[in-house]
Amino acid sequence: MSPALELRTLRCVRGERLLFDGVSALVPAGQMLRVLGANGSGKTSLLRMICGLARPTRGEILWLGQPIAELREDFNTRLIYLGHAPALKDELSALENLRASSGLAGQPCSTEDAATALAQAGLRGREHLPTRLLSQGQRKRASLARLALGAAASLWVLDEPFNALDDAACSWLQGLIGAQLGRGGVVVLTSHQGLVWEATPPQVTLTLRAPEATPKVQATIAG
Amino acid sequence: MSTTGSENTMSEGRLATPLRGETPGLLQGMRHVFARDLRVVLRRRADATAALMFFIIVVSLFPLGVGPEPQLLRTMAAGVVWVAALLASMLSLTRLFTDDHHDGTLEQLLLAATPLPLLVLAKMAVHWLTSGLLLALISPLLALQFDLSPRATAVLVGSLVLGTPLLSLIGGIGAALTVGVRGAGVLLSLLVLPLVVPVLIFGAGAVAASEGGFGFSAHFSLLGAMLVLALFLAPLATAAALRIAME
Numbered sequence A: 001m002s003p004a005l006e007l008r009t010l011r012c013v014r015g016e017r018l019l020f021d022g023v024s025a026l027v028p029a030g031q032m033l034r035v036l037g038a039n040g041s042g043k044t045s046l047l048r049m050i051c052g053l054a055r056p057t058r059g060e061i062l063w064l065g066q067p068i069a070e071l072r073e074d075f076n077t078r079l080i081y082l083g084h085a086p087a088l089k090d091e092l093s094a095l096e097n098l099r100a101s102s103g104l105a106g107q108p109c110s111t112e113d114a115a116t117a118l119a120q121a122g123l124r125g126r127e128h129l130p131t132r133l134l135s136q137g138q139r140k141r142a143s144l145a146r147l148a149l150g151a152a153a154s155l156w157v158l159d160e161p162f163n164a165l166d167d168a169a170c171s172w173l174q175g176l177i178g179a180q181l182g183r184g185g186v187v188v189l190t191s192h193q194g195l196v197w198e199a200t201p202p203q204v205t206l207t208l209r210a211p212e213a214t215p216k217v218q219a220t221i222a223g
Numbered sequence B: 001m002s003t004t005g006s007e008n009t010m011s012e013g014r015l016a017t018p019l020r021g022e023t024p025g026l027l028q029g030m031r032h033v034f035a036r037d038l039r040v041v042l043r044r045r046a047d048a049t050a051a052l053m054f055f056i057i058v059v060s061l062f063p064l065g066v067g068p069e070p071q072l073l074r075t076m077a078a079g080v081v082w083v084a085a086l087l088a089s090m091l092s093l094t095r096l097f098t099d100d101h102h103d104g105t106l107e108q109l110l111l112a113a114t115p116l117p118l119l120v121l122a123k124m125a126v127h128w129l130t131s132g133l134l135l136a137l138i139s140p141l142l143a144l145q146f147d148l149s150p151r152a153t154a155v156l157v158g159s160l161v162l163g164t165p166l167l168s169l170i171g172g173i174g175a176a177l178t179v180g181v182r183g184a185g186v187l188l189s190l191l192v193l194p195l196v197v198p199v200l201i202f203g204a205g206a207v208a209a210s211e212g213g214f215g216f217s218a219h220f221s222l223l224g225a226m227l228v229l230a231l232f233l234a235p236l237a238t239a240a241a242l243r244i245a246m247e
Helices: A043-051 A094-104 A111-120 A136-148 A167-182 A218-222 B010-016 B026-043 B045-066 B070-093 B095-103 B105-110 B116-130 B132-146 B150-177 B184-195 B197-211 B217-246
Strands: A005-014 A017-027 A032-037 A058-063 A079-082 A155-159 A186-190 A203-208
Touching: A005 A043, A017 A032, A017 A043, A017 A058, A017 A203, A032 A043, A043 A079, A043 A155, A043 A186, A079 A136, A094 A111, A094 A136, A094 B026, A094 B105, A111 A136, A136 A167, A167 A186, B026 B045, B026 B116, B045 B070, B045 B132, B070 B095, B070 B116, B070 B132, B070 B150, B070 B184, B070 B197, B095 B105, B095 B116, B095 B150, B105 B116, B105 B217, B116 B132, B116 B150, B116 B217, B132 B150, B150 B184, B150 B197, B150 B217, B184 B197, B197 B217
Parallel strands: A032 A186, A032 A203, A079 A155, A155 A186
Antiparallel strands: A005 A017, A005 A058
16 A cells, blocks of 8 residues: 655754754555654754745655645645644634635635534634633634534644643544544644643654754755 | 545545635735734724824924925925825834734735735735825815815825835735744834835835926826836735745
8 A cells, every 4th residue: 555645864954053964765655654753852843844835955755646736726725724823813712713724725614613613622612712711721622623523634733732722622623533544544743742642543653853974054065 | 626536535535625615815815914904904993193293293384493484385285294294104114024923824924825915915905094195185175285276186186096005015015025024013114115216216206297388197097007016016025025024
């Protein structure tokens, strides 16, 4: 079975520092790629590369055997990326935010669908409040509600999705991830090691380590 | 996405097929951005109002400072209004992408199903509606202070309606280049103001030419030509700048 997502010898350089080099992974459909590593080891950079927001200094990323750089908008309709920032407009309600972000991603949803997703996220009764009035955890839930509508997207890329969530929200999110993997989708995420899964999903683990011998990049580029 | 081989499993077939079986319309993505940005501006009116008040005050200071000499005021009216309009639109330009950058929605724009230049164009349209168009609409009132004739006032409004979209379009390139830069406001003005000098010359020049009896059609044609060119090129340049800035 050919892999859904393939990372080929990726190298990431930020400024003059080499963050990681030679990172490769094969992720079959229905599996999770868990990215581990210390703070500053390039987890977020790797996730941004997988989305196509940043280009790897070397190497390439393939989705169903095709380089993502060639797929662009076609790839974007299959992708949900949730980064550190919740991507919510403070002035708009959770409902308006959710409808706009799903619509932009090419996965439009009706008001009823959006309200249902927000209710599942535990925001029933707060759908119409401007999101600046929500707490940190509630904002995170509002942002994650996109995943409840995200069945059309076969690749989820989540940067620290469990941060700021309480136990109830954690198990809700684990359920969503489990369902996505069950549908044959792929989930890429970073999370703290301490997280306890109710049912450990099939996964590939990738640990990022800075190459020790080459603190400066110039040497490697010259070589 | 048609090159999935025969050895693929069912689940991979599902990965390759869009669920709704249709590509989203280009206009749909633009509509979402347009509606969202317009809502944000309408709910935070302070910013748009501040730029408008700045425009009114700057224009009103000139008659007070220069003195009540009707001929002198008539001569300088168009130039003063145009320069004030340039500065006022710079005020709101800094926010065009920085807010989106801070709250993470800019990354989502880059990952949208609609090509980025079209989304950028929608954002610029909102910026123009809530800055340039307002300035153009309020300018007849300000022209009264300069004793402009009705005909010259009409030409001034026309030149602003044609010219201020250019400020949003060209300014958008600068705003994209300075996304995430500290002290972006000053840098943005330094980048953009020299680029909009032709707009200023032909915009203010239209009024002078009309008053001098030469007719303003040549000036309007040039402004229109610049507008068409910018409508096509500025979104592409802005999108490219945003991709570089976000890497």
